[in-house]
Amino acid sequence: MTSIRSAFALPLAAVSLALAATPSASAADTTVASAEEARLDRAVPQEILRLSGFASLAPEFADALAGTDSFAEAERTVARYGSGLWRRAVDRAQGRGPAGGGLSRDDDRPLYWSRLALTRELRSWQPGFGISEEGRTRLLDRLERSSRGQDSIRYPAGKGVKRILLTGFDPFTLDRDTRISNPSGATALALDGTWLRTSDGSLARVETAVFPVRWQDFADGTVERTLRPHLPEVDLFTTVSQGRPGRFDIERTNGAWRGGFPDNENLSRTETVPVADPSTQPQWTSTTLPYAAITAASTGRFPVYDNTSVTELPTGSDTPVVRPAGPTPGSAARAGGGGNYLSNEIAYRATLLRDRLGLTRLPGGHVHTPVLEFGPGNTDPATGTVTDPAFVRNRLDIIAQVRAIVAVAAGSR
Numbered sequence: 001m002t003s004i005r006s007a008f009a010l011p012l013a014a015v016s017l018a019l020a021a022t023p024s025a026s027a028a029d030t031t032v033a034s035a036e037e038a039r040l041d042r043a044v045p046q047e048i049l050r051l052s053g054f055a056s057l058a059p060e061f062a063d064a065l066a067g068t069d070s071f072a073e074a075e076r077t078v079a080r081y082g083s084g085l086w087r088r089a090v091d092r093a094q095g096r097g098p099a100g101g102g103l104s105r106d107d108d109r110p111l112y113w114s115r116l117a118l119t120r121e122l123r124s125w126q127p128g129f130g131i132s133e134e135g136r137t138r139l140l141d142r143l144e145r146s147s148r149g150q151d152s153i154r155y156p157a158g159k160g161v162k163r164i165l166l167t168g169f170d171p172f173t174l175d176r177d178t179r180i181s182n183p184s185g186a187t188a189l190a191l192d193g194t195w196l197r198t199s200d201g202s203l204a205r206v207e208t209a210v211f212p213v214r215w216q217d218f219a220d221g222t223v224e225r226t227l228r229p230h231l232p233e234v235d236l237f238t239t240v241s242q243g244r245p246g247r248f249d250i251e252r253t254n255g256a257w258r259g260g261f262p263d264n265e266n267l268s269r270t271e272t273v274p275v276a277d278p279s280t281q282p283q284w285t286s287t288t289l290p291y292a293a294i295t296a297a298s299t300g301r302f303p304v305y306d307n308t309s310v311t312e313l314p315t316g317s318d319t320p321v322v323r324p325a326g327p328t329p330g331s332a333a334r335a336g337g338g339g340n341y342l343s344n345e346i347a348y349r350a351t352l353l354r355d356r357l358g359l360t361r362l363p364g365g366h367v368h369t370p371v372l373e374f375g376p377g378n379t380d381p382a383t384g385t386v387t388d389p390a391f392v393r394n395r396l397d398i399i400a401q402v403r404a405i406v407a408v409a410a411g412s413r
Contacts, residue, residue, distance in 0.1 A: 030133055030140060031123050031124065033123060033124075034116075036116055036174075036264050037116050037117075039116075039174055040116055040117055042178050044178040044179050044386055045178065047386055048113055049110065051100055051101060051102035052092070052100040052107065052109075053099070053110075054088075054100070054110040057085065057117065058117035058118055058120070061077075062125070064081065065078075065122070066125070069129060071135055074131075074139060078122065078139045078142050078146075079146050081143070081147075082118070082144075082146030083146040083147070083152060085114055085115060085118065085146075085147045086111070086147050089108075089110060089114075089189055090189050090192045090193065093186070093190050094190065104392045106189075106190060106392065106395050106399060107181060107186065107387070107395075108168075108181055108185035111147070111210070114147075115144075115147045118143060118147070119140060122139055123136070123140070145226075148210045148211065148212075149188070149192060149207075149208060150209045150226040153165065153208075153209060153226075155230075155233060155234075156205060161205055162198060162205070162235040162236070163233060164196075164204050164206045164234060164235065164237070164238075164406060165206075165207055165227070166191060166207075166208045166237070166239075166402075166406065167184075167188065167209050167237075167350075168186070168188035168189075168210045168211070168240050168241070169182050169210065169211055169212075169240075169346075170264065174264065177381035179374070179381055180372075181395065182241075182372070183242055183372045183394075183398040183399065184241045184242055186395055187208075187240060188209065188210050188240070189208075189210075190399045191206045191403060192207060192208040193205075193206070193207065194206050197407065198407050199293075199410075199411030199412060202411060209226055211223065213264040213342055214263045214342075215258065215265075215267055215269040216265075216267070218345055218346070218349065219274045223346055223353075224276075224349060224353055228357070231353060231357055231359055234362070235362075235410060236362070237350065237354075237363075237364040238365060239346045239350050239365075239367075240366070240367045240369060240402060241342075241343035242368070242370075242371055243368025243369060243370070244370065246370050246371075247302055247303050248302050248303070248304040248305065248368060248370065249304075249305050249338070249367070250289055250291040250295065250304065250306050250307065251307050251336060251337035251365060251366040252286065252287055252291065252326060252365075253287070253308065253326050253327060254284065254285045254287075254338065254344055254348035255284060255312075255333030255334065255335055255340065255344060255348065256272055256333045256348060257271075257272060257332075257333040257335065257336075257340050258273055259334075259335065260340075261341050273345055273348055275349070282352070283332055284333055285351040285352050285355065286351065287351065287364070287365025287366065288360070288364050288365060289363050289367075290363060290408075290409055294306075297404075297405075297408045299401050299404035300400060300401030301401070302398070302401055307337040307368075308324065308325055308326045308337065309322060309326075310326055310327050310333070310335060311323070311333075311334040312333060312334055313331060313332040314328060314331050315329075320334045336348065337366075338366055350364060363409060363410075369398050369402060372391070372394055372395055372398065373390075373391070374391045375389060378390075
């Protein structure tokens with residue numbers, strides 16, 4: 001996600017050594033369906049679950065929960081189904097196991113809607129042994145992390161292999177079009193646990209995770225908690241999200257500002273990005289991806305740009321100014337190259353974490369993909385189908401080009 005420069009741009013950013021800050025003003029009732037879960041009953045999510053063969057997972061999960069007789073057993077059940085969902089989605093994307101019928105394997109949407117079906121079952125579950133609000137929150141967190149691949153990042157031991165960490169996002173703006181897919185999430189599924197040959201001939205292992213499009217999760221430190229154990233061991237990392245139509249952007253600069261566009265819970269946040277130790281928080285962070293090598297390489301059908309533009313408040317001014325060449329000294333951020341939505345925030349958080357860990361030479365930054373578009377004649381969500389040949393081709397081309405961009409970046413050190 002970007003800011004609002006595009007109706008599609010995706011989110012992400014990063015912050016510090018410790019988990020990021022600012023708890024919610026009031027705790028949500030964990031037994032009440034979320035705004036995301038409420039969309040499950042629409043026709044499109046139900047069709048996606050049916051066509052992908054994922055529709056049976058939530059009823060199976062509900063039965064498994066009902067058969068537990070202790071919190072410990074419930075926690076094991078949640079972990080098993082969460083990690084099983086992630087593995088099933090990865091396997092499907094990579095050509096293993098049943099494909100279902102009617103949706104191409106590269107589709108990221110079955111994972112998204114299945115996760116919500118599972119979290120909704122977990123909220124409504126009332127065990128005979130009783131469960132506290134804190135306990136249910138713990139189980140929901142375990143389900144979220146395990147079904148996003150956040151707790152299953154593993155690299156082979158030894159030397160001679162490069163290690164790459166890549167992240168994607170859930171679909172978003174689903175009230176505008178419930179059919180939306182996110183190519184960054186699809187890329188994460190396609191590349192998780194895979195090997196690639198970099199541009200310098202080295203062999204590299206790719207591990208991935210997917211993040212929610214929710215302001216509060218980022219304020220609670222989900223990015224830092226996931227990335228911090230792994231940044232010291234990788235050779236390159238990149239956060240990925242959906243950006244502008246018809247182009248890739250390598251975002252040069254990330255800003256410490258949330259612009260307020262509603263998230264998937266229909267919540268808005270307009271504020272400085274909340275991080276641990278805000279007294280040392282910079283207004284800007286920078287990519288260390290080899291942007292010149294990436295933009296010069298032939299990686300696919302879409303043009304790739306080195307995007308240096310930001311929006312700032314110049315020193316002593318309260319009027320936002322667009323700076324095509326990047327921020328001026330002493331300015332306050334109002335949008336990074338990737339805007340001021342969660343795509344900018346994940347890039348900010350990840351690169352700030354890199355710097356606070358003292359990994360300033362580690363290549364890392366943010367890649368914005370083109371908007372994933374439906375084919376001609378299938379653009380109206382009121383009358384359109386959930387997939388079409390052009391839609392699939394566009395997603396496959398984006399996935400392949402991200403892979404090529406990563407191969408160039410990892411081979412250009």
